[in-house]
Amino acid sequence: MNDGNLSPAARATTRGVCRHLVDRGYAPVTEVTLATGRRVDVMALAPDGSLLVVEVKSCAADYLSDGKWEEYLEYCDAFTFAVPPDFPLDLLPAAEGLIVADAHEAAVLRPPAPRPKLHASRRKAVTHLFATTAACRLRLLLDPPMARVLAEG
């Protein structure tokens, strides 16, 4: 939940993407740690219950140094990259979804690629993880001393 490690570009893109998603009825949560220990940049619950993962890449080096995005595909119904306006778009895989965003707005350049729906058991587990992450993080903001309990849990 601490975005202190994000670059200003990553933070701006993440904010713009989240605004874009909320505007479309999605409920986004940033920095969601999967059961594998991997942390996705943005996970969003769609109005129909499907799960979208957004991988934010702030610059070419950020993309080239990190090939773990493919591991996320089996934890979502849809996947898309999100990058700032000055990102070299040709670097990105042409088959995957693409959003360009600054801190205020976002444009969908390519929709997420069609993908098999998650199995019911996986969807249930990921939705549970998503809900628990959002609720516990919210509680921590509303009652900061809870940090002690959550850290021990």
Add this chain to the structure above:
Amino acid sequence: MNDGNLSPAARATTRGVCRHLVDRGYAPVTEVTLATGRRVDVMALAPDGSLLVVEVKSCAADYLSDGKWEEYLEYCDAFTFAVPPDFPLDLLPAAEGLIVADAHEAAVLRPPAPRPKLHASRRKAVTHLFATTAACRLRLLLDPPMARVLAEG
């Protein structure tokens, strides 16, 4: 999400209950509005995916003036009252769960009554509502100008 209308006793009890729940691996969210428009005081997602509703009653008058808690039973797997230490306990239905809590800690005087599990479709809908409520509220705290979009939605 605005608890400004809560009495100090209700606020303290709610906080203590949420701490108690987090301590036990539950993810609680306060003031969750159901599809019926009714708002439950605390809804919590258990580690096993079941849904607990906690109805907070701050004083006798609060309990006696409000009979809507029975409507919540069909939206949860388990139900319990939570009251402050000075609440007249004999007022409450003897069959239902009971937690006594102040702002810092809570004690379970009666566990929730056994109840039929929610149907899968209802559980899915309520879990989706819970997750969306938590995620959007969290987003609003992290990005306050989002209030405009959420208010329009």
